[in-house]
Amino acid sequence: MGYYLSLPALILAAALQSSLMGQLRIAGGAPDLVLILVLLWSIHAPLNEAIFWAFVGGITLDLLSVIPLGSSVMGMLIMIYLIKRLSVQLFHINIVLVAGFLLLGTVIQITVTHLILAFRGFGLSPGDVFQYVMLPELFYHLVLFLPIYIVIRGLQQRLYPEPGTRL
Amino acid sequence: MRRRWRSNSIGILFLSLIACAVLIALSATGILRPVEGIAAAPINFITGIFNRAQLSISSAFGESADIISLRNRIYDLEEQLAIIQAENIGLREIASDYERLADLLSYTSAAQDQELVTAEVIGLDTQSSVRSIIINQGTRSGIELGMPVVTQLGLVGRIIDVSANAALVQLVTDQNSAISGRLQNSRAEGSVVGRGLTNGILEMQHIQVDTEITEGELVVTSGLGGNLPPDLVIGQITSYRDFEFELSQSAQLRSLIDFNTLEFVLVITNFEPADISVFDEEDGTQ
Incomplete structure (x- = not known):
C-alpha cells in the first residue's frame, strides 16, 4: 500500500515545493x-x-529542477541505508532520533545534490551553501518534522498493524 | 538473520546507487530528455494549479495592500471633491447671477428710454407686517424716493426710503401699496393693492362694472397719479368678482415675479414722480 501512496503524496509534495514553498524562503532557503x-x-x-x-x-523533484534526473535520489538512498542500519541496532526510535535522522539526511542530501550541481557547473561555495541553503532548510525541517511525522506514523500504523518496524 | 539483512540491504542499496548513477549519467547526456518531458507533464500540470492558487493568494494579499492605498486615495479625492464642490457652488451662483443679469440687460436694451440702475437685493424688512426689500444702491447711484423698481418680468415696487448706498423698496404686494393699473385688453382702470399679509397676491379694485375681464389678462401700470411710468407689468388676472349690487368690479392678480427668490432688480432713475400735492393745496386754498 505504501508503494501506491508514494506517487500521489510525493507528486503533491513536489508540486507544493515548486509553488507555495517558494514563498516561504528564509535567507534563500525553503x-x-x-x-x-x-x-x-x-x-x-x-x-x-x-x-x-x-x-x-x-x-x-529532479523533474522540476535543472539538476540531472536521479541526483536527489542519491542522497536519499544514502540516508535510507544509514537509517536502516541504525534502526536494526536500536530497540526504540524516539522523536529525538527521528529529528536527528532528518537533520542528518538534510545535510547529506544538500551535500550530495550540490556536489552534483558543482559537477554540472552550477556550484556554489560551501560557505554560501551552508548559510543560504543548509541552515534555513534545517530550521524549516526542525519546525515541520513533528506534525508530518505524526501524520505519517498514523498512516503507517494503519497500513502496518504489527508493532515495530518491518524490515 | 541480521547479517543476511545487512548483505541484502547493502546489495539493494548498491544496486540502487548504481541505478541512480546511470540515471544521472543518462540524464546529464540528455538522452532521457524526451522521457523527462513526458514524465514531467502531469507534475507540471499539478504544479501549475498550485502556482495559480499561490498567485491568487499572493494577489489577494497584494490587493488588500492596494485597498488600503486606494482607501487613502479615496479620502484625498473626497477632500478635493469637497473643495471642488464648494467652488462649483460658487460658479453656479455666478452662472445664475449671470443669467439673471443677462435677462435684465436684455430688458434694459429693450427699454432704451429708461435709465436703469442694477441693484442687488441684500435684505428683507425685519417687520413681518411690511413687504419690502433692501437693495444695495442708494443716493450715490442716483436713486431717489418714489423711483419705480422693476425686473424683466414687471413691477417690483417703489423706493420708499433711501440712504447713500442702500434703499428700501416697498413691494407691490405690501398692504400699503396702491398702484394705478390698467387692464391690457379693455384698457379699464383700477387700483392695484397688495394683499401681502394674507396670501401675497394682488387685488385690482374699482374696475368699472361694464368692463369685460378675462382670466390671464395682464395688468399694467396706467401712469395715473404720476407715481409710476405707464405700461409696467404688474401681474396677471387669476380671478375676478362681479356682483350686480356693487358699483365696481374687483379682480385678483398674481405677479409674475417670485418675490421670495428675488436677487437683482432695476431702479428706473430717470423717472421723476409727479408732485400733484400742489394741486391739492390749491384746491384747499380755493
Whole structure:
C-alpha cells in the first residue's frame, strides 16, 4: 500500500515545493517537503518501500529542477541505508532520533545534490551553501518534522498493524 | 538473520546507487530528455494549479495592500471633491447671477428710454407686517424716493426710503401699496393693492362694472397719479368678482415675479414722480 501512496503524496509534495514553498524562503532557503516525507516514511517502512519512495520522490523533484534526473535520489538512498542500519541496532526510535535522522539526511542530501550541481557547473561555495541553503532548510525541517511525522506514523500504523518496524 | 539483512540491504542499496548513477549519467547526456518531458507533464500540470492558487493568494494579499492605498486615495479625492464642490457652488451662483443679469440687460436694451440702475437685493424688512426689500444702491447711484423698481418680468415696487448706498423698496404686494393699473385688453382702470399679509397676491379694485375681464389678462401700470411710468407689468388676472349690487368690479392678480427668490432688480432713475400735492393745496386754498 505504501508503494501506491508514494506517487500521489510525493507528486503533491513536489508540486507544493515548486509553488507555495517558494514563498516561504528564509535567507534563500525553503523546506524540502519531499525529503521530509521520504526520510520520515523510511524510518518505519520496509527497505524496498523506502528505496521506492526515494526514487519516486527524488525523480519527481529532479523533474522540476535543472539538476540531472536521479541526483536527489542519491542522497536519499544514502540516508535510507544509514537509517536502516541504525534502526536494526536500536530497540526504540524516539522523536529525538527521528529529528536527528532528518537533520542528518538534510545535510547529506544538500551535500550530495550540490556536489552534483558543482559537477554540472552550477556550484556554489560551501560557505554560501551552508548559510543560504543548509541552515534555513534545517530550521524549516526542525519546525515541520513533528506534525508530518505524526501524520505519517498514523498512516503507517494503519497500513502496518504489527508493532515495530518491518524490515 | 541480521547479517543476511545487512548483505541484502547493502546489495539493494548498491544496486540502487548504481541505478541512480546511470540515471544521472543518462540524464546529464540528455538522452532521457524526451522521457523527462513526458514524465514531467502531469507534475507540471499539478504544479501549475498550485502556482495559480499561490498567485491568487499572493494577489489577494497584494490587493488588500492596494485597498488600503486606494482607501487613502479615496479620502484625498473626497477632500478635493469637497473643495471642488464648494467652488462649483460658487460658479453656479455666478452662472445664475449671470443669467439673471443677462435677462435684465436684455430688458434694459429693450427699454432704451429708461435709465436703469442694477441693484442687488441684500435684505428683507425685519417687520413681518411690511413687504419690502433692501437693495444695495442708494443716493450715490442716483436713486431717489418714489423711483419705480422693476425686473424683466414687471413691477417690483417703489423706493420708499433711501440712504447713500442702500434703499428700501416697498413691494407691490405690501398692504400699503396702491398702484394705478390698467387692464391690457379693455384698457379699464383700477387700483392695484397688495394683499401681502394674507396670501401675497394682488387685488385690482374699482374696475368699472361694464368692463369685460378675462382670466390671464395682464395688468399694467396706467401712469395715473404720476407715481409710476405707464405700461409696467404688474401681474396677471387669476380671478375676478362681479356682483350686480356693487358699483365696481374687483379682480385678483398674481405677479409674475417670485418675490421670495428675488436677487437683482432695476431702479428706473430717470423717472421723476409727479408732485400733484400742489394741486391739492390749491384746491384747499380755493
